[in-house]
Amino acid sequence: MLVDAGAGKAFGPDAGGRLLNSLRAAGYRPEDIDAVLLTHLHGDHFAGLTAEGKAVFPNATVYVEKNEADFWLDASKEKTVPEVFRPFFPQAAAAFAPYLAANKVKKFSGSTELLPGVRSIATPGHTPGHAFYAVESKGQQMQFWGDLIHAKDVQFRSPGVTIKFDLDSAAAARQRLKAMTDAAAKGYYVGASHISFPGIGHVVPEGKAFTWLPANYSVAGLKP
Numbered sequence: 001m002l003v004d005a006g007a008g009k010a011f012g013p014d015a016g017g018r019l020l021n022s023l024r025a026a027g028y029r030p031e032d033i034d035a036v037l038l039t040h041l042h043g044d045h046f047a048g049l050t051a052e053g054k055a056v057f058p059n060a061t062v063y064v065e066k067n068e069a070d071f072w073l074d075a076s077k078e079k080t081v082p083e084v085f086r087p088f089f090p091q092a093a094a095a096f097a098p099y100l101a102a103n104k105v106k107k108f109s110g111s112t113e114l115l116p117g118v119r120s121i122a123t124p125g126h127t128p129g130h131a132f133y134a135v136e137s138k139g140q141q142m143q144f145w146g147d148l149i150h151a152k153d154v155q156f157r158s159p160g161v162t163i164k165f166d167l168d169s170a171a172a173a174r175q176r177l178k179a180m181t182d183a184a185a186k187g188y189y190v191g192a193s194h195i196s197f198p199g200i201g202h203v204v205p206e207g208k209a210f211t212w213l214p215a216n217y218s219v220a221g222l223k224p
């Protein structure tokens, strides 16, 4: 399973596009991916699904929340949103095309069990159908937060601060406070797309808000 598919070449030839090399470094080929779980349909999270019209993950089913897919895959919505969001519509159409043609897109509604031990958590705000994914095994949980947070040094301290890429700012701020409160209380691991490497860690209460405790890592990598 892969959570989000990266930007591919959506931001130009020199920005992003490193996901496949990172996957290979972790010991996986694109063909090994059975499921891509998309948190939401902003180009930096899905455009890497497809390259030159072909599915990058030929054996994968793409999971996406229904409200999210119905919004960004509907070209008539493009003119209803501010300028910054408009490129995502043609990007989504292109990225989804080979998967839709192969009947490999699975839309789900809200919070639901998708695969054994894997469930979505509805967190609309940043986008209409933004979803977290929670993975549970042997009493442990990890949550993948997508774009719940963009600026670590600001938004753990002040969860009410929003960015212009939040389609519904007030809802996005509410989701952030709720998620951080839950993670700090329960202590599970969190992965967040826009927190720099390792991007995985714990949320810890600090004063009236929170702080981020990154997971330990070694630049030497894992021993085989």
Ligand SMILES: [Zn+2]
Binding pocket: 040, 042, 126, 147, 165
């Ligand atoms: Zn986003």
